Amino acid sequence: MGIVSLLTSFWHACIGKPHCLLCHDYDDGSGLCHPCWQDISSLQRPERDICLQCHSGNLTAGTCEQCGQHWPFARLYASYRYATPLRQILSAYKHQRQLALLDTLAALMLARPPQWLETAQIDAVLAMPLSRQRLFKRGFNQSQLLAASIARHYGLPLLPPYCIDRSHRPPQSTLKKSARQRNVRGVFHLKQPVKKRNLLLIDDVVTTGATIAELAQTLKKSGAAQVFVWSLAHPD
Numbered sequence: 407m408g409i410v411s412l413l414t415s416f417w418h419a420c421i422g423k424p425h426c427l428l429c430h431d432y433d434d435g436s437g438l439c440h441p442c443w444q445d446i447s448s449l450q451r452p453e454r455d456i457c458l459q460c461h462s463g464n465l466t467a468g469t470c471e472q473c474g475q476h477w478p479f480a481r482l483y484a485s486y487r488y489a490t491p492l493r494q495i496l497s498a499y500k501h502q503r504q505l506a507l508l509d510t511l512a513a514l515m516l517a518r519p520p521q522w523l524e525t526a527q528i529d530a531v532l533a534m535p536l537s538r539q540r541l542f543k544r545g546f547n548q549s550q551l552l553a554a555s556i557a558r559h560y561g562l563p564l565l566p567p568y569c570i571d572r573s574h575r576p577p578q579s580t581l582k583k584s585a586r587q588r589n590v591r592g593v594f595h596l597k598q599p600v601k602k603r604n605l606l607l608i609d610d611v612v613t614t615g616a617t618i619a620e621l622a623q624t625l626k627k628s629g630a631a632q633v634f635v636w637s638l639a640h641p642d
Contacts, residue, residue, distance in 0.1 A: 427510060428491055437510030442491070446514060449486040451640065453521055456482050458615035461642050477615075478622040479607070480632040483520035484640035488611055492639055496610060500548045511610075512555035515638050523560075526634050529603040531557040532565040534610075534621065535594070537574035552638065553608035562606070569598035570621070578617055586616040593617075594624040601629030612637040 426439035438446070455465040463472025468480050486492055492514075499507040533553035541547055550567050557564040573593045578586050605625060612618055612635070622633040 427495065427507060437507065437513070446486065446492055446495075447517075449489055449492055449639075450518055451484055451487055451642075454483075455520075455522075456484060456612070456640055456642070458482070458612075458619075478619055478626050478633065479635045481520065481522050481526070482612070482615070482618070482635040482637075483522070484612055484637040485515050485518035486639045488613075488639035488641045496639065500544070500610070503545060505546065505551070508551050508555065511638060512552055512559075515552065515556065515636070516559055520634075520636055522634070523606075523636070526606070526632075527604050528560075528562055528606045528634065530563045530565050530600075531560075531606045531608060532569070533567070533608050534617065535567060535570045535572045537572045539574045540577075549609050552610060556606075556608055556636075565598065565600075565605075569596070569600075570624075571595040571597055578613070583614050586614050587620075590617045590620040594621050596624060596628045599629070600625055602631050604632045604634065605630050607633055607635045609635065609637045611639045613641060 426442050427437050428442040428445075429439060457463040457465060457470035457472060457475060458477075459475040460470060460473040463470035463475075465471070465477065465481055468477045469475070470477075488496075495507055495511065498504045499511060531553050533547060533549040535550075536544065536547045547567060554564055556562075571594070573595075575589050575593055578589060581589055607618070607621065607625075609618060618635055618637075622635070625633050
């Protein structure tokens with residue numbers, strides 16, 4: 407038995423083996439036991455992009471092959487459906503400040519990456535920013551921490567959180583779909599150049615896509631070559 411195994415065994419003997427975040431049985435090192443990991447794996451989405459207009463077409467250079475809708479981002483992918491039990495884990499992570507869930511959520515994303523990631527020639531990773539008021543209230547940006555994990559895994563530069571300023575507006579989740587686009591119009595202000603760079607934008611959950619589209623549009627207007635979006639979850 408190696409020194410690492412010995413130390414691990416000693417640690418478990420002192421404090422007990424780590425438990426699954428969902429069922430509290432012993433986990434397998436990911437924060438989840440094997441059955442609960444399989445439950446979340448059943449929420450995996452198809453390995454294709456999302457068109458937020460028709461919800462059925464794939465994107466090619468930002469244009470849906472099904473309905474023809476054009477988006478300011480080149481690709482939009484979500485790893486899982488936003489449903490139980492992933493919904494509960496994300497809620498605990500974001501709203502109850504259970505930061506111990508970060509490694510598990512990052513592992514879930516990395517287990518289901520977009521197929522286009524290998525050929526997208528990404529120059530830098532950035533996270534969906536929060537307004538200063540919401541960041542102060544929550545204490546952390548859940549997407550920034552996920553983006554840091556992903557950037558570190560792939561060896562990519564991570565843009566600092568202060569590179570984009572976000573004006574404070576009512577939360578998108580409190581508004582009807584028809585009001586969400588108006589609510590985020592002009593909400594982002596870039597403070598760091600991104601000209602001719604392919605950017606990977608990380609978010610925890612994408613719903614209507616109004617915020618993602620507004621940020622991608624802001625980045626494109628500021629000279630970004632292409633914006634690729636990778637989200638942990640989407641409702642469909």
